[in-house]
Amino acid sequence: MVADVSSPPANNRPRRVALFVTCLVDLFRPSVGFAAVKLLEDAGCTVEVPPLQVCCGQPAYNSGDRTTTRAIAAQIVEMFEGYEAVVVPSGSCGGMLSRHYPGLFDDEPAMKARAERLAARSHELVSFLVDVLGVTSVAAHYEDVVTYHDSCSGLRELGIKQQPRRLLDSVRGLTMREMSTPEVCCGFGGTFCVKYPEISNAMVGEKSADVAASGAGTLLAGDLGCLLNMAGKLQRDGNPVRVRHVAEVLADMGSLPPIGEVGRQR
Template sequence: MAEDTERRPQVALFVTCLVDLFRPTVGFAAVRLLEAAGCDVTVPKAQTCCGQPAFNSGDRKNTQAIARQVIATFEPYDYVVAPSGSCGGMLSHHYPSLFADDPAWQPRAEAFAEKAHELVSFLTDVRGMTHVDAQFAETVTYHDSCAGLRELGIRDQPRRLLDSVEGLDRVELEDANVCCGFGGTFCVKYPDISNAMVERKTERIIESGAQTLLAGDLGCLMNMAGRLQREGRSVSVRHVAEVLSGLTDTPPIGEARE
């Protein structure tokens, strides 16, 4: 029998700041899913922020400095994958524009952007994953993050994989495509508007009857989880990668260990 010598894709995981600081389980879940998709995964130690906060604040100089460091760190790998639509969008859509007037870095930024992907989109659209080996016996609903949906076209991909999870009952969230009010620096600049938006979002979540809320961006999830807890709601909140990978032993977002 001939030996299969097909080279496995070399994937570098861009962990993201929020995952690193608040929810490392999402990183472990991403690694498990990527390995299940036939990839060799590395987590480069030199990575930091994608530069999105500086970019959204108009600080082009520091964003460029961050982007150069990220590009150089991840250049050796076939793909760069982030468990976040907003960070994935920053890497794949905005890096090239940062260096439009820099002939030395523009080609490198474009090459980097072409191999940068959001996690679930990479699993389905690039690696062709159609099902996962996981169990989760709860009713769940899914919120579409603004960046993932509008920048990257991520909508059906997580729903298809969720429907393959054994025991999971998925119900559609009314206004699933409406912003939760987080918006990165938006919630800091306009807290009253942000709070009104997340209040309407939690109303829709409760109306869905779901036991667990899922999404692909930790910023959105933390925003909605905080509001649900302040309202005294019993809805659990998790990153979609945790459910798809079967890593659901840790408490939901914002909840303490018993």
């Protein structure tokens, strides 16, 4: 892949970046992490993966356990100090680092300052490529009609909407077809999906119907949690739509088996 990195000026662009893999990518879909590394390297970055990184702390944060959240956040802040940028292939975990960490340390000025420095350097993968590195196209090939789900945190906390669409536009063979409500939540919500399974099911059922109605053969999004949820529902409904993380397609790794499938390729 040859990335077009015409702007902003090369000397301002971060070179040494850390990848925050996220716990779901680590466990379920390592390819998303490797796709992220490839996209970053192609755009001229050196990628490091701090080895002892675990989770961003959202399960505790969203369950009201502030003490544990702070302990985990402090661990992450410590681990990711010293990099020019921290890149996350998830709007949800990216938003946790960049929008929520500083507020955890309101009563600890020194720690708060460190959390703010991390927050300012943390980016979701696709917005980092487009908004920070100025990537305008990718050299990838994916022969299918694609629909894109805007995951909530990426969309509403980080303003990610056009960036993935702009890059997907440059993928050869790919046709974009929007579903009717791409901005409505899929019903994942972390622990929500198992604490309130009936409501979650109603939400993902509607999303699955919307995806099917779009006529697309592939569903993409930027968050693995949402993708596992939607893939699981589409497959339970017997819907043959392929589900993938957007990074896989952008990194020209679209020949991997889709999420929740083996063998079947595109």
